[in-house]
Amino acid sequence: MAFRESQYMTGTVNIVSALPAEAKPLMDHFKLRSSQTDHFKIYTNSDDNVRLIISGVGKSAAAGAVKHLTKLSSSNTSDGWLNVGVAGHASLPVGTLVAAHKITDAGTGRAWYPTMVLDFPFETASLLTVKKETHNYPADALVEMEAAGFYSTASNFSINELIHCLKVVSDNRNEKKLDSRSVTEMITTHLDAVESVVHSLLRLSKNLRKRRAVPRELEHFLNRWKFTVTQSHQLEKMLRRWQVIFPEINPIEAASTDSKNSRDVLKSLYHRLTDATVEASQL
Amino acid sequence: MIDTIYIEAAVRQHPRTSVILSRFPKARLIPCERYGEVFNPRSQDFRIQKQRPALILAEKFDNFILPAPEGFGIGGEENFYFSHILNCLYDCRYCFLQGMFRSANYLLFINYESFMSAIDRKLGETVANKTVTFFSGYDCDSLALESVTGFTEAFLPFFRERPRAILELRTKSVNIQFLLDSEPFDNCITAFSFTPEEISKKTEDGVPPVKSRIKAMNQLAERGWPLGLRLDPLICHNGFESTYRRLVNDIFAAVPAKAFHSVSLGPMRFPTAMFDTIAKLYPENRLLAGPLHRSNGMVTYQKEVEEEMTQFCRSLLSEHLPTEKFFHCTPWC
Ligand code: SF4
Numbered sequence: 001m002a003f004r005e006s007q008y009m010t011g012t013v014n015i016v017s018a019l020p021a022e023a024k025p026l027m028d029h030f031k032l033r034s035s036q037t038d039h040f041k042i043y044t045n046s047d048d049n050v051r052l053i054i055s056g057v058g059k060s061a062a063a064g065a066v067k068h069l070t071k072l073s074s075s076n077t078s079d080g081w082l083n084v085g086v087a088g089h090a091s092l093p094v095g096t097l098v099a100a101h102k103i104t105d106a107g108t109g110r111a112w113y114p115t116m117v118l119d120f121p122f123e124t125a126s127l128l129t130v131k132k133e134t135h136n137y138p139a140d141a142l143v144e145m146e147a148a149g150f151y152s153t154a155s156n157f158s159i160n161e162l163i164h165c166l167k168v169v170s171d172n173r174n175e176k177k178l179d180s181r182s183v184t185e186m187i188t189t190h191l192d193a194v195e196s197v198v199h200s201l202l203r204l205s206k207n208l209r210k211r212r213a214v215p216r217e218l219e220h221f222l223n224r225w226k227f228t229v230t231q232s233h234q235l236e237k238m239l240r241r242w243q244v245i246f247p248e249i250n251p252i253e254a255a256s257t258d259s260k261n262s263r264d265v266l267k268s269l270y271h272r273l274t275d276a277t278v279e280a281s282q283l
Numbered sequence: 284m285i286d287t288i289y290i291e292a293a294v295r296q297h298p299r300t301s302v303i304l305s306r307f308p309k310a311r312l313i314p315c316e317r318y319g320e321v322f323n324p325r326s327q328d329f330r331i332q333k334q335r336p337a338l339i340l341a342e343k344f345d346n347f348i349l350p351a352p353e354g355f356g357i358g359g360e361e362n363f364y365f366s367h368i369l370n371c372l373y374d375c376r377y378c379f380l381q382g383m384f385r386s387a388n389y390l391l392f393i394n395y396e397s398f399m400s401a402i403d404r405k406l407g408e409t410v411a412n413k414t415v416t417f418f419s420g421y422d423c424d425s426l427a428l429e430s431v432t433g434f435t436e437a438f439l440p441f442f443r444e445r446p447r448a449i450l451e452l453r454t455k456s457v458n459i460q461f462l463l464d465s466e467p468f469d470n471c472i473t474a475f476s477f478t479p480e481e482i483s484k485k486t487e488d489g490v491p492p493v494k495s496r497i498k499a500m501n502q503l504a505e506r507g508w509p510l511g512l513r514l515d516p517l518i519c520h521n522g523f524e525s526t527y528r529r530l531v532n533d534i535f536a537a538v539p540a541k542a543f544h545s546v547s548l549g550p551m552r553f554p555t556a557m558f559d560t561i562a563k564l565y566p567e568n569r570l571l572a573g574p575l576h577r578s579n580g581m582v583t584y585q586k587e588v589e590e591e592m593t594q595f596c597r598s599l600l601s602e603h604l605p606t607e608k609f610f611h612c613t614p615w616c
Binding site: 126 | 337486522564
């Protein structure tokens with residue numbers, strides 16, 4: 001189909017981790033190389049479709065890191081986002097991997113609900129983002145310091161279906177494994193599960209990008225005739241329909257005959273589209 | 284079928300919540316304060332959610348009963364609709380719900396008794412001998428999620444006692460067991476909507492085959508329940524005459540004409556903004572690509588095409604039913 005290839009051939013997933021100890025196993029697993037180190041450390045794979053940023057600790061740091069990454073991508077409204085790190089939980093065993101199904105900012109009380117459309121091969125739980133490290137565990141929820149900042153900011157750019165938080169339990173009422181080595185080891189244990197989530201997000205991101213891609217011919221039309229802003233919106237809609245109804249016919253050629261100006265072009269495309277007939281089997 | 288259930292804090296202890304939760308012992312339960320936190324956020328994608336919709340259990344506080352759109356009716360002197368649930372089990376490509384809500388999750392308002400009180404209030408406001416129709420399948424399919432909602436089980440006894448309140452159950456499902464197990468009464472109309480099998484297979488994902496629905500109609504007719512037939516929306520395609528003729532013939536070969544309380548025909552129409560939202564969700568879809576036409580803020584087939592299809596189907600139906608049974612119940616006409 002006539003889409004700009006680079007726009008939809010791959011999806012993108014951005015991973016945000018607070019600490020180098022959390023990021024290290026992900027960098028090794030996804031073969032990420034350092035690509036930028038001005039304010040944040042950013043790592044990407046060779047296809048530049050899996051990126052990781054080390055945000056530092058806290059809600060604002062996570063929010064800042066998300067904003068920073070969005071500036072590097074021109075199609076960031078269809079990116080996948082993943083916050084990977086460690087969290088405390090009153091009773092879950094240390095080392096358990098959990099996806100957040102509800103994220104509450106303890107400071108404001110505001111809550112976000114990552115859409116549960118992925119097949120998480122592990123459990124999900126509520127999560128509370130607090131300002132300061134605590135070992136006062138909430139009942140039945142993970143507790144950590146970044147997710148609310150990460151989620152609230154990422155959802156300004158992408159959609160809830162593509163934004164998720166994965167946390168490995170690092171401490172509970174009876175046990176704490178908070179040193180860097182333990183954190184790296186615990187994340188390493190779950191790399192296969194993280195990878196399956198990354199792949200699901202890449203697929204969703206790619207599909208979304210493909211769905212939203214601008215028809216390739218639009219640019220040719222805009223270069224050839226002069227369209228007002230309203231007309232170019234109309235043209236874009238017509239070209240989308242065109243590629244579904246007449247995938248084999250080049251719309252430029254179809255519109256060129258007898259079209260002196262943009263109005264003629266729109267009229268000619270419009271008539272072809274509204275006169276088209278359809279078989280039940282094509283629906 | 285449902286693996287995630289959001290529950291508003293206020294309905295956590297509601298007896299209907301317990302019944303529903305007992306049907307999904309393995310579901311992930313997520314508490315929320317108000318359903319809007321889950322259902323309304325801007326950054327959601329209806330199409331992706333539709334792959335795996337969650338259930339939201341909530342309480343409704345107002346606007347229980349709303350006036351039906353102008354000209355919408357099946358013989359009652361006044362017409363209203365109510366929505367105990369928003370969204371649908373099925374996935375019809377022409378469904379306006381895709382363009383209306385940001386979320387594809389099933390939002391179920393479990394305080395049925397509040398809907399009933401509002402219906403009583405509405406009846407109280409109307410002249411005592413007037414018939415009033417209440418459409419229940421406007422923002423959903425009335426029966427498709429019956430096994431989850433227990434909607435007919437709760438509402439049939441209520442309407443049975445109020446003969447001047449006509450209940451329309453609008454459906455494409457075959458979930459009719461509760462109706463078959465109940466004594467029929469005249470003021471509950473089970474209205475089945477159809478497109479021809481060839482169209483249904485392509486555009487109505489998850490909907491039971493036409494044959495099964497005709498069988499369900501026949502079972503209800505034999506049991507004595509009044510039926511409605513809705514050819515809605517009429518879908519334009521080459522050879523529509525033969526596909527619609529076959530559909531109508533198949534229906535009337537199986538279901539006695541006297542069982543029909545009403546029939547209606549509905550063109551495919553969308554307000555422009557709603558259509559644009561839907562077309563963006565499914566840009567590759569052939570049905571939505573047309574031939575469609577924009578005029579007066581609506582997206583429709585060309586007037587002549589629409590009229591030709593309507594006239595043709597009207598004459599098909601007139602072979603079986605008197606014109607007094609023809610009504611109009613399509614929004615935005
Ligand atoms: S059955 Fe009705 S409500 Fe359900 S998806 Fe189809 S058109 Fe929409």
